[in-house]
Amino acid sequence: MTNQKKNYHHGDLISSLIKAASDILQEEGVEGLSMRKLADKVGVSRTAPYHHFKDKNALLCAIAEAGFKAQEARLASLLSSHEEAEQRFRLYVHQYIEFADTQREVYDLMYGRLIWKTGTPTNSLKAASKQTFKRWLDWVEQLQADNVLPNNNSALRVGQASWASLHGLSRLLIDGIYLDRNDIQAMIEQMIQTLIKAQPASS
């Protein structure tokens, strides 16, 4: 019950809810995001949100979906830059981890257990995630052609495996297992080395 006009009809609750939820998410994490607290913050009664979102799961799915859109947009923006192929990939890796790091709670929703296992991903969310992944695969194909990523397997497999690696690093960050900033940067570099095809000469 903050500073909201007290019209019985709120206007556009639906987007106000997503915005407020995103705020709480960033500040307190999913644990701090309850439907009641959210409703209160928007200045509406406990159950009002349920007329716009089937349940909490649906709300979270909507936020996650927006995350996929954002991630995809970031990739598109990078792909339209005039960088060399390998350099572009390096930038992407850093960008991916940075996204996961700064938007940790959103990232957690996007790829986390809460929605995908405990909850039920919306059809709309599934579609968004699928598309984002497809965009990634398309690029992987290019990267293979440009000899940046290995050709020893299909774009699908290479894309899956390398994405899994990025995901693993992201999770360590998000879940608070690795907190040392310097370590993370160095880990990213090492991972890039492993992922790209041309390894520097050794022994």
Added chain:
Amino acid sequence: MTNQKKNYHHGDLISSLIKAASDILQEEGVEGLSMRKLADKVGVSRTAPYHHFKDKNALLCAIAEAGFKAQEARLASLLSSHEEAEQRFRLYVHQYIEFADTQREVYDLMYGRLIWKTGTPTNSLKAASKQTFKRWLDWVEQLQADNVLPNNNSALRVGQASWASLHGLSRLLIDGIYLDRNDIQAMIEQMIQTLIKAQPASS
């Protein structure tokens, strides 16, 4: 309130709790594990467990700790086998994913947000995880010497990055993002290819 003798003193609640909790965990996931349900299952009142575990977090930490011990034992067992270095590493990767897959809920506790970020890892848990990681690093050093893992960086960096990759794959499995069994096996193979130093000839 199942089939338990109704002694006022339970005998060894502490281990009964861990066992029962592990069972619930495997069958219903963390979401299905409540302190009250647990107490009921063991045949004891709601708050009895609180005299043996400070809170739910402490209970979960104990389970996670046992998981690290198990994981470490598995590694030790593998290291005492008479396999060639590279083959041993391949086996380990498969074993790692299999562990995560069959003990998903325990794995999730071991490396998941619930304890490490939302909750507070016990000192004892921190020690166990640290030791398990150290054992891994020691082996990585060997693997580098045996030319299985790359020498382009310290054992710590190589160990961190490759472990992060395994972790990423595990999470995709656990969180239910990738459900296709066949894909997973192929992804593992691809990841191994990427991780080990000697890549098969290509192009």
Added chain:
DNA sequence: TTTTTATTTTGACACTGTCAAGATTAAACG
């Protein structure tokens, strides 16, 4: 102006973690 529809609210229920105070039993001591 009346009817229909879209929104929002209040009440209620079952469930959660956990604290404080009391009850019960086993172990230690004389």
Added chain:
DNA sequence: CGTTTAATCTTGACAGTGTCAAAATAAAAA
């Protein structure tokens, strides 16, 4: 053996959660 002490367990209570059903309110359509 009896009594004190310590360990263990229970009941009561509180604040918080997601969400359903029914009633209230306001806007849009007729």
